[in-house]
Amino acid sequence: xxxxxxxxxxxxxxxxxxxxxxxxxxxxxxxxxxxxxxxxxxxxxxxxxxxxxxxxxxxxxxxxxxxxxxxxxxxxxxxxxxxxxxxxxxxxxxxxxxxxxxxxxxxxxxxxxxxxxxxxxxxxxxxxxxxxxxxxxxxxxxxxxxxxxxxxxxxxxxxxxxxxxxxxxxxxxxxxxxxxxxxxxxxxxxxxxxxxx
Amino acid sequence: xxxxxxxxxxxxxxxxxxxxxxxxxxxxxxxxxxxxxxxxxxxxxxxxxxxxxxxxxxxxxxxxxxxxxxxxxxxxxxxxxxxxxxxxxxxxxxxxxxxxxxxxxxxxxxxxxxxxxxxxxxxxxxxxxxxxxxxxxxxxxxxxxxxxxxxxxxxxxxxxxxxxxxxx
Numbered sequence: 001x002x003x004x005x006x007x008x009x010x011x012x013x014x015x016x017x018x019x020x021x022x023x024x025x026x027x028x029x030x031x032x033x034x035x036x037x038x039x040x041x042x043x044x045x046x047x048x049x050x051x052x053x054x055x056x057x058x059x060x061x062x063x064x065x066x067x068x069x070x071x072x073x074x075x076x077x078x079x080x081x082x083x084x085x086x087x088x089x090x091x092x093x094x095x096x097x098x099x100x101x102x103x104x105x106x107x108x109x110x111x112x113x114x115x116x117x118x119x120x121x122x123x124x125x126x127x128x129x130x131x132x133x134x135x136x137x138x139x140x141x142x143x144x145x146x147x148x149x150x151x152x153x154x155x156x157x158x159x160x161x162x163x164x165x166x167x168x169x170x171x172x173x174x175x176x177x178x179x180x181x182x183x184x185x186x187x188x189x190x191x192x193x194x195x196x197x
Numbered sequence: 198x199x200x201x202x203x204x205x206x207x208x209x210x211x212x213x214x215x216x217x218x219x220x221x222x223x224x225x226x227x228x229x230x231x232x233x234x235x236x237x238x239x240x241x242x243x244x245x246x247x248x249x250x251x252x253x254x255x256x257x258x259x260x261x262x263x264x265x266x267x268x269x270x271x272x273x274x275x276x277x278x279x280x281x282x283x284x285x286x287x288x289x290x291x292x293x294x295x296x297x298x299x300x301x302x303x304x305x306x307x308x309x310x311x312x313x314x315x316x317x318x319x320x321x322x323x324x325x326x327x328x329x330x331x332x333x334x335x336x337x338x339x340x341x342x343x344x345x346x347x348x349x350x351x352x353x354x355x356x357x358x359x360x361x362x363x364x365x
Contacts, residue, residue, distance in 0.1 A: 025322035038307035057265035061258050068257025075282040081321045086283035094275025097295040098304045118302035123227035134232045141266035153210035
């Protein structure tokens with residue numbers, strides 16, 4: 001990151017500080033919730049941390065727990081107050097996921113019958129091999145991050161990658177040769193991408 | 198409960214990515230897109246409102262850490278977190294990897310809102326959220342929990358967070 005403090009340029013930091021007016025609906029020392037002036041539906045709320053973070057995963061545990069609780073409460077309120085059928089809590093990380101500002105925004109979007117929003121997750125069936133491939137890929141990171149050991153599954157018919165049943169020492173140390181490895185996206189890449197660096 | 202797909206999948210070994218005493222993380226059998234991960238409470242609740250705040254907060258925290266791992270380990274261009282609040286069924290947090298032109302939707306056209314409507318909605322929310330607090334002040338609609346429970350919970354949470362921070 002360059003000399004310039006990105007928070008100084010950030011419109012959401014200015015809203016959080018009250019330098020730009022907003023339709024505030026909730027505020028505490030850590031976060032601010034206000035109405036989106038370009039709402040997807042009636043009652044669309046933006047919940048932001050007061051401190052500047054580019055991406056949700058950069059937010060420390062304590063703050064994410066707090067934001068999660070507030071988002072849940074606002075979400076339930078929106079159903080109660082506005083007669084919504086249900087409500088979505090939505091976060092976009094990266095432009096491909098709909099993030100268009102370099103400050104974390106948790107959207108709370110009340111949903112109404114026939115509102116025409118496309119926020120549904122369609123279900124697709126996939127082959128078990130594809131799932132085990134993805135599990136292997138993400139599982140490695142999970143094991144490191146959480147001090148957790150993925151359970152080894154003893155199922156004959158499931159086509160398991162070679163490495164799976166191997167003893168602890170091997171699978172832990174030696175990452176398998178993933179063809180995609182060189183292209184691996186890191187969190188920094190995504191953050192840089194967002195800030196145009 | 199036996200018919201709950203979420204309860205079944207979270208116990209399916211081939212799908213499991215992480216679990217602790219309260220929270221399960223797994224790959225769904227029916228993903229919206231490649232690498233669609235679900236984070237949920239182990240305990241079955243009928244809907245999110247029934248799940249205690251502290252449990253949801255913990256699941257949300259885990260979901261955020263898993264997002265980080267996903268962004269670092271899969272070649273994706275973005276990631277969405279989506280929760281459907283108020284729908285009946287075992288509440289879940291969806292983490293969906295995003296790629297350019299994946300046609301998953303999940304965006305909307307920003308249209309300027311009506312100023313009067315914004316003001317009205319603000320007043321409605323404001324009157325309700327003023328008393329809104331975390332942990333100590335449960336909203337009236339939430340299932341009642343005693344104060345002593347809250348204390349226990351925050352201690353528990355602290356312990357777990359410390360445990361989570363431990364690096365192998």
